[in-house]
Every structure is written in structure tokens, then in C-alpha cells.
Amino acid sequence: AQKVTQAQTEISVVEKEDVTLDCVYETRDTTYYLFWYKQPPSGELVFLIRRNSFDEQNEISGRYSWNFQKSTSSFNFTITASQVVDSAVYFCALGGPNAGNNRKLIWGLGTSLAVNP
């Protein structure tokens, strides 16, 4: 069975602190895809990153970075020098291989990040 665990329900930091959001996944598929989405208070879902299971390179995009480790089934997300605008709920999601019609995403419960001034 596929599962995504985001153990941190809520995190509160002060602006400019670095913060890491954890994501641990379970899957039996050898090909799979991992995602991070941001949900700001306005409610929409904003795509941040997609990573496939064959690409373990870490990715950096501005203040955002992602650490994918297959050995520990983790796909952690770090925000460097956090800002108040980063306050949101962050979801990690897992997608199976694009075989047949399986295109649904399995979502974690989300981590609510509050960045205080």
C-alpha cells in the first residue's frame, strides 16, 4: 500500500530561521513520483516540485531545497531564511507509475508552518 507520513503537524519559527519539513513515504512501486504542494491561507494548492524515483539529486530553487533519500524513503523540504509569506500548509504527495490509469496522488496530512515576524 502507498502511504505518505508528515510527522510534523505544526511548526512555528521566527523569520529568517531555516526550517525543514519532513516527509516519509511507503510504496512498493519501483517507479514513483514525489511532490510538494503549498496551500496558503487563501486555500489554493500551489505546485512546488515533482521528483521521480530515479533522480536522487537534491534540488535547490531559491530559498527552497529538497533532499530525496531513497534509502530512508524520505523527501524532506527545507526553507532557508524563512519569511512570513512562507506561512502555509505544506503537503507532500506520492504518485504511482504512469501505468494504465493510475494517476492519482496519495497525500500526507500536511505540515502547517507559521513564520512569525
Next chain:
Amino acid sequence: EPEVTQTPSHQVTQMGQEVILRCVPISNHLYFYWYRQILGQKVEFLVSFYNNEISEKSEIFDDQFSVERPDGSNFTLKIRSTKLEDSAMYFCASSEAGFVTGELFFGEGSRLTVL
């Protein structure tokens, strides 16, 4: 930048009433999805749609739910007889070629409140 649009942004309805949530996916996208998020909980997959038929549906998507692409641009989710537990944010998403080669683009959501 192209976007997925959803209407209404918020609908309040009485239990037992029919509700139709509308979505306009990005024009060259081929795959369409509905997800829902009960307040404070995780996002849950409802259904995927491709080539004018349902590709996959979850156990949540029972006979009370249906989807349709009536005119080549809109993608609708109908709930035939709403229940209190249908209160949630419903997200429409589309992708160009399945998320393997294309990301899922989500709309801003339609909040459904069933009284």
C-alpha cells in the same frame, strides 16, 4: 499564465440537494481530476478522467457522485443528494499528459458547505 478556474468559489446548500461544481481546465490539457479536502484534513483523490471517461475513482466516489465534460471546455462534478459529510473544499486539477510528464495544475477550489 494559463490556469484552472473553478466556480463557484463557495456554495452553501441544504442536505439532500444536488450540487454541480464547475471547472475549466487548461485548454490543451487532456487529463482531469477532482480532489477534495475536508477542513483541516488531507487532500483526497476522488476521480480522474481522460478521453471522455473515468480513468480511476476512489472509494469516496460512490453513486452519488458523477463527472462530465459536457462541452469540451467545462469539467463538472455533480453530487446528487448532498450529505453533511460532503462539506469540503473540492479541487479540480488538470494535466497535459498525466503527471509523469506534466505537473498537476490545481484550481483555487470550491468550498461546499452542506447544512
